[in-house]
Amino acid sequence: MATQPPTYYNFNSRNTNIEEKIDMQKTLDDWLPITSSRNAKWWYSAFHNVTAMVGAGVLSLPYAMGPGVTVLILSWIITLYTLWQMVEMHEMVPGRRFDRYHELGQYAFGEKLGLYIVVPQQLVVEIGVNIVYMITGGKSLQKFHKTVCSSSCKHIKLTFFIMIFASVHFVLSHLPTFNSITLVSLAAAIMSLSYSTIAWGASIHNGVIEDVQYGYKSKSKAGTTFNFLSALGDVAFAYAGHNVVMEIQATIPSTPDKPSKAPMWKGVIVAYIVVAFCYFPVALIGYWIFGNSVEDDIFFSLHKPNWLIAMANMFVVIHVIGSYQVYAMPVFDMIETLMVKKFNFQPSTMLRFVVRNPA
Numbered sequence: 001m002a003t004q005p006p007t008y009y010n011f012n013s014r015n016t017n018i019e020e021k022i023d024m025q026k027t028l029d030d031w032l033p034i035t036s037s038r039n040a041k042w043w044y045s046a047f048h049n050v051t052a053m054v055g056a057g058v059l060s061l062p063y064a065m066g067p068g069v070t071v072l073i074l075s076w077i078i079t080l081y082t083l084w085q086m087v088e089m090h091e092m093v094p095g096r097r098f099d100r101y102h103e104l105g106q107y108a109f110g111e112k113l114g115l116y117i118v119v120p121q122q123l124v125v126e127i128g129v130n131i132v133y134m135i136t137g138g139k140s141l142q143k144f145h146k147t148v149c150s151s152s153c154k155h156i157k158l159t160f161f162i163m164i165f166a167s168v169h170f171v172l173s174h175l176p177t178f179n180s181i182t183l184v185s186l187a188a189a190i191m192s193l194s195y196s197t198i199a200w201g202a203s204i205h206n207g208v209i210e211d212v213q214y215g216y217k218s219k220s221k222a223g224t225t226f227n228f229l230s231a232l233g234d235v236a237f238a239y240a241g242h243n244v245v246m247e248i249q250a251t252i253p254s255t256p257d258k259p260s261k262a263p264m265w266k267g268v269i270v271a272y273i274v275v276a277f278c279y280f281p282v283a284l285i286g287y288w289i290f291g292n293s294v295e296d297d298i299f300f301s302l303h304k305p306n307w308l309i310a311m312a313n314m315f316v317v318i319h320v321i322g323s324y325q326v327y328a329m330p331v332f333d334m335i336e337t338l339m340v341k342k343f344n345f346q347p348s349t350m351l352r353f354v355v356r357n358p359a
Contacts, residue, residue: 027347028337028340028341028347029099031347032333032336032337032347033176033177033178033329033332033333033336034099034100034177034178034247034250034251034329034330034333035099035250036176036177037177037178037179037180037251038250038251038252038253038254039179039251039253040178040179040182040248040251040252040253041252041263042252042262042263042264042266042267043267043270044179044182044185044248044251044252044267045248045249045252045263045264045266045267045268045271046189046266046267046268046270046271046274047185047186047188047189047271048178048185048244048248048267048326049241049245049248049267049268049271049272050188050189050192050193050271050274050275051185051188051189051192051319051322051323051326052240052241052243052244052248052323052326052327053239053240053241053271053275054189054192054196054238054274054275054278054279054319057234057237057238057240058192058196058199058238058278058279058282058283059195059199059282059297059298059299059316060234060237060238060296060297060298061234061235061238061279061282061283061286062282062283062285062286062287062290062294062298063231063234063294063295063296063298065231065283065284065286065287069280069283069284071231071232071235072235072279072280072283075235075236075238075239076239076272076275076276076279079239079241079242080268080272082242083241083242083245083268084265084268086104086242086245086246087245087249087261087264087265087268088261089104090246090249090250090260090261090264091254091259091260091261093107097250097254097260098246099246099247099249099250100246100247100250100330100333100334101118101122101243101244101245101246101247101330102114102115102118102119102122102334103246104118104246105117105118105119106118119334122243122330123331123334125240125243126243126244126327126328126330126331127331129240129243129323129327130324130327130328132237133320133323133324133327134162134165134166134324135162136316136320137161137162137165137316137317137320137321137324138158138159138161138162138163138164138165139158139161139297140299140313140314140316140317140320141161141164141165141313141317142156142158142161143299143300143309143313144310144313144314144317145161147306147309147310147313148306148310165317165320165321168321169321169324169325169328170357172184172321172325173325173328173332173356173357174352174353174356175325176352177251178247178248178250178251178329179251181322181325181326181329184321184322184325185322185325185326187318187322188318188319188320188321188322188323188326189274189319189322191315191316191318191319191322192274192278192315192319193274193277193278194312194315195312195313195315195316195319196277196278196279196281196282197281198308198309198311198312198315199282199286199298199299199302199312200281200282200285200286202302202305202308202309202312203285203286203289203290203298203302204285204289205305206289206302206304207289208288208289209289209290209291209293212289212290212291212293213291213292213293214287214291214292215292234296238279243327243330244326244327244329244330247329247330247333248264249261249264252264282298286298286301299312299313299316332352332355332356335355336351336352336355339351339355
């Protein structure tokens with residue numbers, strides 16, 4: 001049970017001694033979404049990491065096959081290694097846990113400089129990814145609508161589909177803690193494996209297109225360079241997820257005898273196996289079937305069977321709903337911490353409601 005908050009929070013008061021600040025921080029941690037619930041199992045880590053990493057970026061991998069399969073494999077190995085480093089660093093200082101990415105930055109660079117270095121970059125990535133997910137969710141809803149209705153339905157602008165997607169988060173964004181979005185994240189992880197399977201399965205069913213061509217579309221050096229860098233960006237985006245690793249591990253219980261890194265790493269291994277099953281077949285088979293004419297979303301290159309393409313697009317929508325919440329939770333945690341520690345607001349349901357409504 002969470003500790004009852006004190007009647008008034010003032011971290012900045014000169015009259016507040018060290019013991020009181022420590023007590024306030026502990027009580028605040030018991031309220032904040034990242035640290036209030038530390039009862040996660042290793043499989044929570046597995047599907048949170050799948051949800052955070054796979055994303056809709058997997059659908060653009062055939063489009064990014066210009067640099068070749070070597071880059072895709074190297075990215076898988078390198079990101080797995082760097083993720084292992086972060087799992088190890090979570091408790092590298094005895095008696096302390098780095099529950100948030102910026103806490104690790106503060107330990108490395110100092111209390112203030114660490115915040116200035118890490119927080120802007122983390123916010124850019126997390127908010128930027130969620131903006132991409134908003135657009136992707138809207139596009140997938142629009143594709144679902146077009147596929148189901150064919151020519152019999154009136155055209156609806158993409159803006160309205162994005163608004164429909166956003167409306168779901170008016171409800172889900174008020175789930176209080178990271179562990180409270182567990183079922184949403186599980187559903188998203190299942191959907192990612194499902195639509196990835198549909199993507200390469202439907203591609204095989206489609207068969208290799210006539211006059212398929214491989215290599216870069218552009219024949220100029222400048223165009224080839226731009227395509228290469230763009231493809232690297234697609235691959236890098238597909239391997240996102242490190243920004244929330246610390247926060248995911250913070251939800252796992254830890255003791256000196258049973259540190260959190262063991263179940264966390266077990267979940268990461270399972271997640272990366274799932275990632276491999278999602279990424280490599282989609283990238284290789286999609287590129288083999290469509291060559292360099294493949295769209296940046298492989299589902300836009302697939303048109304039949306209609307029912308399967310419609311279902312796959314709805315799976316994408318469900319997945320990016322879960323991914324949005326996984327990336328949003330650390331942002332909510334930062335804002336709520338700021339409101340309490342900087343502006344002396346009381347930790348309360350009303351504060352959380354007001355803070356999260358704009359999201």
